[in-house]
Amino acid sequence: MNNKSEKLSNTFFRNTKFLKFVFLVCIMILLLLKIKTLHITSALFFETLITLRGNLAYFLAAIALLFLNYFFEISKWNLLSTQIEARSFRDSTIEVLRGLRVGLLTPFMIGDFLGRSIDFKKEHRAEAMALNMFNSACQTYTAIVFGGMAFLFWWNLSTDSLKNLLIFPNILLIISTFLGLFFVLKIKFSWHFLAKGKIIRPYLEASKMDINLSNVLRMKVLMLSFGRTLVYNLQFWLFYISLGVDLPKVIIFIGVNLMLLVKTVGGGLNVFGDLTLREFISVHFFGIYHANGGLILIATFVVWLMNIFLPVIIGLFLKPKI
Numbered sequence: 001m002n003n004k005s006e007k008l009s010n011t012f013f014r015n016t017k018f019l020k021f022v023f024l025v026c027i028m029i030l031l032l033l034k035i036k037t038l039h040i041t042s043a044l045f046f047e048t049l050i051t052l053r054g055n056l057a058y059f060l061a062a063i064a065l066l067f068l069n070y071f072f073e074i075s076k077w078n079l080l081s082t083q084i085e086a087r088s089f090r091d092s093t094i095e096v097l098r099g100l101r102v103g104l105l106t107p108f109m110i111g112d113f114l115g116r117s118i119d120f121k122k123e124h125r126a127e128a129m130a131l132n133m134f135n136s137a138c139q140t141y142t143a144i145v146f147g148g149m150a151f152l153f154w155w156n157l158s159t160d161s162l163k164n165l166l167i168f169p170n171i172l173l174i175i176s177t178f179l180g181l182f183f184v185l186k187i188k189f190s191w192h193f194l195a196k197g198k199i200i201r202p203y204l205e206a207s208k209m210d211i212n213l214s215n216v217l218r219m220k221v222l223m224l225s226f227g228r229t230l231v232y233n234l235q236f237w238l239f240y241i242s243l244g245v246d247l248p249k250v251i252i253f254i255g256v257n258l259m260l261l262v263k264t265v266g267g268g269l270n271v272f273g274d275l276t277l278r279e280f281i282s283v284h285f286f287g288i289y290h291a292n293g294g295l296i297l298i299a300t301f302v303v304w305l306m307n308i309f310l311p312v313i314i315g316l317f318l319k320p321k322i
Contacts, residue, residue, distance in 0.1 A: 047244070063306060066310060072224045072225075074089065074092050075092075077095065079224075080221065084127050084128060085120055095119060099132075117132070141180045143261050143265060147265075150254040232256075232260065239303045245299050247286065255286050259281045262281055278300050278303075279300050282296050
């Protein structure tokens with residue numbers, strides 16, 4: 001890549017990060033304004049605890065699925081990381097949980113890449129980061145697929161006025177689902193026609209990442225990514241049911257996957273930016289279907305807390321063998 005292309009690429013990424021930051025600040029302000037209008041009282045917390053006591057089996061089942069969720073993620077990382085260095089499943093577990101812990105407060109979860117790659121030999125660390133990027137790309141692809149399904153279901157359930165608004169995102173996600181396979185799998189396809197545009201050309205060059213993975217391995221990682229997303233959907237439903245959120249399953253499916261799509265594709269400044277996006281989307285989307293906004297806020301926070309901080313606590317007790 002020449003110096004001019006590199007400068008344009010760096011400018012693009014800096015601008016993207018800045019725009020994400022501004023976007024998240026705006027979302028946070030809007031969320032805080034929305035929270036002020038919700039009736040979140042001590043009585044609501046007490047009611048939620050009583051409901052949880054009666055639905056404890058659902059809550060425990062959701063927590064049990066957390067281990068399956070991370071089993072899929074660790075399996076993906078183990079498959080990928082063993083391509084460059086010998087790795088036990090225990091090693092991969094420690095690296096994934098350490099990446100989660102270090103990534104909690106770092107901008108754009110950069111710490112996840114550092115946390116996973118630090119134990120590799122110096123000459124292999126860049127490749128380990130590239131493999132983690134591919135892993136993230138697969139998970140992003142599943143979010144796009146499930147997000148596309150969510151938009152299709154939403155379009156089918158909506159009134160005529162809303163249906164018209166949903167046509168464009170549906171078409172965009174269908175196209176993205178198709179084109180995404182060319183990026184995830186090693187399918188020969190020429191993007192030369194895009195290089196005709198002077199603006200996009202340097203970014204196409206900057207996006208080249210040469211990782212030597214077979215399509216069989218790529219497909220395994222992709223299937224495990226789909227497994228994670230399925231488990232996440234079931235987890236979310238169980239947590240919501242256990243806390244007394246009474247909505248049709250299809251509405252929960254749409255809301256969860258809209259949330260997953262925005263937070264995965266849009267990205268968060270850090271783990272708290274991730275929470276802000278989850279809360280903003282869940283409160284506004286489920287509010288359309290007359291759900292209790294205060295209860296949705298509590299339930300979404302519980303899901304976030306269990307899926308992020310519980311694994312971090314478990315990771316503190318796992319130490320690498322010397």
